[in-house]
Amino acid sequence: MSLSASGIELPFRQSVAKIPSNRTAQDLTIINAYLKHLEALSTLRESHIRNLCKTIRYKIYDADHVLFSRGDLNTCWYILLSGSVFIESTLYLPRASFGKRTSTNQYRMNECVILEQSELLIIDYPLENKESLMRIESENNQEQEQAIAAMLDDEEQTTMTLHRKKSSRVRQRSVTVSNTNDIHSPMIRSSHSRASDTSSAYSGSDIMQSSTNGDDCLLVNNETDDESDASSESFPMYDFIRESLMKEPNERTDDDIESILEFLLHFPAFADFTLHVRRELCKVLVYAHVEKAQTIVMSDDERYDSWSVIINGIIDDETIDGQLVRTLTVGENFGCGPTLDHYYHKGIMKTRVDNCEFVVVAQNDYYAILNQGEKNIRIEENGKLVMIKEIRVDDEEQRIPREIVIKATTEKLLDLLVDERQLIDDPNFVEDFLLTYRTFINDPIIITNKLLENFHNTNNSTSPEHIARIVLSWVNNHYNDFESNTKLYEFLEKFHDCLQHHVHEYMISWRHLLNLACFTKASIRTIIITRSTRDDPLNFKILGGSDTSINNGIFVSKVEPNSKAYEVGLRRGDQILSVNGQSFDYLTNARALEILRNTTHLSLTVKNNLMGLHEIDNPEKSPTRKKRHDISLYEQEIRNKLNGSSPIRSRLLTPSSSPNLSHSPTDSRHQSQTPLIAITPTKDNQTNSDKIKPRPLTKRIGLKRTVMQKLKITKNNR
The missing domain is CATH 2.60.120.10 (Jelly Rolls)
Known part of the structure; x- marks a missing residue:
């Protein structure tokens, strides 16, 4: 070949x-x-x-x-x-x-x-x-x-146990813990301790219970069928992470630390730490394994000499009399705090299941890491903490330090959203905000009001293009927000009008892209409208038809506010695909209106298409298009626009240092503070071109057709 x-x-x-x-x-x-x-x-x-x-x-x-x-x-x-x-x-x-x-x-x-x-x-x-x-x-x-x-x-009757391949570089040095109550140190805290060699690191009832999502689901042994395209690369990956954990801390490479960090990133025990603290903990933690259930890991009055996180299994904390106090599961921690003071355990802590696994940090290391002065910036306004930034170095070549927001109040996050300068240090801030705002903002109208206010305000440092970029990104990545929320859709129409009547002509291209995004992301909906008699008004108007110069179908041009049609979800810009099963393609405007008026029970199949309505309203300004739009080309056009550099970023060769900010003189971890909202920025060092990945093509066809196609394959027609 x-x-x-x-x-x-x-x-x-x-x-x-x-x-x-x-x-x-x-x-x-x-x-x-x-x-x-x-x-x-x-x-x-x-x-x-x-x-x-x-x-x-x-x-x-x-x-x-x-x-x-x-x-x-x-x-x-x-x-x-x-x-x-x-x-x-x-x-x-x-x-x-x-x-x-x-x-x-x-x-x-x-x-x-x-x-x-x-x-x-x-x-x-791995075998x-x-x-x-x-x-x-x-x-x-x-x-x-x-x-x-x-x-x-x-x-279930054919479950087979696979023995894992042992690493030639890591020798087994763990001491098997017998299930007896007279062992003084039942948990062997060795970085080379071995767990059971089963086909899954989390077997039976011990399967990972932590809240995993996205890429972190790779660690769960939940693979797909032979013919499935779903990701099942999880199976060979846990061995690599375990091998990294079992190395001595001074033997771990940067890749080992990065793998451990990614594995532990979303465990609840690590949720409140900055990325710098998490990475430092991953450098010093060791792996521990308790083989048998009902093994005591902490006795009564035993001193906490370490901080431990459960990565597999269940731990029961009981009183001396055997009464259950609490149950610790995967991702939870126990042990000492960030201090050198001595604390002692009250009661008995023991494993509920076999093969419990932990990562353990010695008390001295835990204290030193959490009190060494974290690499972050704390910003206060009027004596209240409003934001925490973390210094990160993401560029492996230029090693440029950037200030990434990790926590802030809602008001401060909204200010950062519309501040174009935020993109210098944190290019992914807008995407992260739009992905996570539902967790700390109940009414998204707060966001839309902020966007409109800054779009019309010419005295601030935010350009109209930046606001348009935010709205386009929101529509392109989360269009369901607008389809399911009437107020958000009204904002979309209002913003569309703002773009149409903007004083600068270059903003027209943003309106065009907004229409493209709505068209490509909109879903087909079914609207049911009932009227008492045929003489009752429809409460909406239509445009288009085969008798127009641009035959792009029948469109809803206006919907009366607070009418029945409006209440059931009919919107301006909806293209009517069919009514009561009858297609509206190639119908004249008069014929379409006749069908709508002659029926008291209307079942409309519609899809939002503001772009098509705009072409009918302004045929002289509309480009010549085929009736069947090429959605893939539209999506590519939107991605190119969103992936383009922001004007402010293109003018700056290197990010400027942030202005001097007031640092809190008391940076205590336990200080009472105003609750801040945490945003976890996406870890994405890829270029924008790397993010555009072709989708695998899989066609379901019959056996006979496949054989015929196979016989026709030649080097000339391939």
Whole structure:
């Protein structure tokens, strides 16, 4: 297969084709840069992708090759780079992933055939004892078909335990803790302690209970079926994190610390710490493992000499008489505070389940880290703390320190939202705010009022373009907010009018993009309107039709406020797709109005399309468009505009230092303060072009059609 046909960059192909052990640092850099663009790996953290670069394999298969068969042991999954493969009436095209296994079934459920010469990336699952598994496969070979059928009926009866591969670099040094009550130090706090070698780090009732979301769900062993495209890269990743935890603190690399940090980031015990404190804790914490249930981890009057966080299992805190006081689960902590004072435990603390795991920080280290003077800036106004900023260095090359807001009052967050200078230090602030505002603002009208106020105020430092960028980002990323909230939709119409009548003509382009965003993100809705008689008014007006110069359909041009049509959700700019099942395409305006007036019960199928209405209102200003709009091109146009540099950022080569701010003289962790709202900025060092990832193409077609298509494939028509 030629390079031009495969579409694979030559440097990447040359690097990934090498044996993993022979890859140089430059090869790993090239592979890492390419893998970040793959949709199949989009949910992985940067450190995980870097680790994957060391083990991923590349291979070319010829046409008609059977990649795997039903009943084969599943030891890897694939990403298709070029060509096509066929699995049970599903055709997979380049960039698609396939072959993933489930947590309850280690065997292939279908056959996979290579339809044409194809390039594949191969990601292996970690196996400790492959020979043992192959022996099991051989012994069950005669009954394999029956076993697979049974798995389909009842997956719970076929749960199989996989032994993990032990690292040659990390030797087991843990002391097994017996289930007795006379052990003085039952929890062996060793950074090299080993947990049980089961197929999941969290097994049975011990499965991770912490609130995980987004990329953090990678750590939960919840993989998808062979044919599923959902991310299941979680299975091989926990071993890497555990290996990092079991290293001595002075042996951990930057990648190890970053992986541990990402793993512990959303645990409740770490929620109140700044990123700097979390990272420092990850440098010194050690791993601890208690093997048996009902093992005492803290005795009565035992001194707290460390701060511990549960990463797996359940701990019961009881009185001496055996009465339950509290139960600690995954993500919660116990132990000493940020002080060198001696505290003693009252009662007995013991494990409820087997294989409880912890990360432990010695009291001296915990005190030193939390009292060393955090790298943050505390801002006070009128004697009250209103904002906390954290110094971060995100640019690995220029090492530019930036002040990132991590906590602030609602009023201060709104001020920062409309302050264009905030983008210098924190380019992701607007996106983070729009994603999290629901947690601290009950009525979004507060936001819209702030936006309109600053849009019309020409005396401040905020440009109208910055406000337009915020609204466009809001519509493009969270359009459901406007569809589900009448007041927000009214704001959208008002802001649209403001853009239309703005004194500067360059703002017209923002109105055009706002219309595009509404059109591409709007969903099809069903509106039910009933009238007593046909003579009752419709309470809305329509424009358009096949008799107009621009035949883009029938549109709602006006809805009477507080009317029945308005109350059920009909809005100006809605395109009427059908009424009572009758399509409104290619109807004249008169015919459409006749249908609407002659029926007392109207079931309207509509979709918001202010862009189409604007083209009918102003045909001379509307570009020539086909009736079927190319949504993908519109979305690309919106992304290009949003990803463009802000005017203020383009004028500055380097971020200016923030003005001198009043620092609180008493930076005590336990000081009574005005409640601040925490925003967790997204960790995103990718360029804007990196964020645009092609979606894998998967087509569901019949077997007969696939075979016919396969026979027609040639190098000329591919």
